[in-house]
Amino acid sequence: MILPPATLGMLGGGQLGRFFVSAAHEMGYKVWVLDPDPHSPAGLVADRHLVAAYDDYVALDSLGNECAAVTTEFENVPADTLDYLTKFIPVHPAASAVAVCQNRIAEKTFLADNGLPHGPFAVVRSEDDVRAANAGLFPAILKVARFGYDGKGQSRVADRDEALAAFQHFKGEPCVLEKMLALDYEVSVVLARDEAGNVRAFPTGENRHRNGILDVTIAPARASAFPSEGTQLSAQEIAERIAGKLGYVGTLGVEFFVCRGELVVNEMAPRPHNSGHHTIDACDASQYEQQVRALCGLPLATPRQHSAAVMVNLLGELWYEDGKGHGAYREPDWSVLHAVPGLRLHLYGKHHARPGRKMGHFVVIGDDAAVVLERALAARAAIGIRDE
Ligand code: ADP
Ligand code: MG
DSSP: OTTTTTTTEEEOSHHHHHHHHHHHHHOEEEEEEOOSSTOOOOOHSSEEEEEEEEHHHHHHHHHHHHHEEESOOOOOSSHHHHHHHHHTBBBBBBBHHHHHHHHHHHHHHHHHTTTOOOOOEEEESSSHHHHHOEEEEEEEEEEESSSSOOTTTTTEESHHHHHHHOOOTTTTOOOOEEOOOOOOOOEEEEEEOOOOOOOEOOOOEEEETTTTEEEEOOOOOOGGGOOSTTTTHHHHHHHHHHHHHHHHOEEEEEEEEEEEEEEEEEESSSSOOGGGGGHHHHBOHHHHHHHHHHHTTOOOOOOOSSSSEEEEEEEEGGTTTTSOOOOOOOOOHHHHHHHHTEEEEEEOEEEEOOOOOOOEEEEEEEEEEEHHHHHHHOOOOOOOOOOO
């Protein structure tokens, strides 16, 4: 067991890392963050921020020497970086698990090989692969295999010609071509798994996206998001099976589509998940505390959600006069949110707001799920988020 006042290492300095730093600090640990951005949200609150690239071996050596263990908040950390650090200190999750989650081809192949539910797809490495793809895949989404997030690196294509054009636009990068599914709902499971294989899942969340970016999470998911009896159980079972097959240690997010009452795995995130932010406010142990516990070999908490919760993401366009990214740049009027009962605002301290950039979120908690949802959606409108 790694116990305080040990120093923990975090690869990546985004908001997920920032919440990890807070959880670790509350528990008595110190945290060093590695992120090339001098203004990174986690770097700002870390005990030390190494402003360096993920393949800067001088920086990795000092992490390896000063930290008792290292984890990540960012799936695009190079596998070589994780492998290198493994020579010095425990690294969780392991490079092999992160490698599956950071490449859509490896991820889809993993699901297929393990008999886990996934949507129809084709691997695209060449124009010939597009020409050979099953006609039944269209209309489809072409997604670059690596480095996509928040809907970036994705193109919706009606037919084969559009897919070819999109593949050229992505400069021939390896891709997956996914059939466009009619989504009844999207749900996600966040869980933690320890080295002994114990798993603790949070209640399944219901997610609403806008322009490919998470907008609202309702937690726990409403019964309507589970059209067939027992679906919630199986979402957790599937997520648990994934974690087991990956030999995963840490906090894992698994995104699902619900299509005609069937669960389909969309993708996995080898880190805490945006749809688990509310676990800070609405559960007696957060996904970040679980990440610390799994990393340090402490017993996992058995988290209890004590309040209904709705989370709303605050994206960069909100900082612009028209709420869409145009006009004068100004701070949103936070007093509007602070007036809402049960609302907790979290801002990440990012330097500059760009449209689509995750700048913060708020969570509304309470006893009555319907009231919480109503309040959260009213607050979302009041701060200026519009559904065009
Ligand atoms: P990201 O890494 O950006 O989260 P996702 O693959 O999760 O990428 O896609 C983002 C969102 O786009 C999904 O949450 C979903 O709303 C929509 N989407 C992605 N793939 C499909 C699909 N095959 N069919 C329908 N909608 C999809
Ligand atoms: Mg996603």
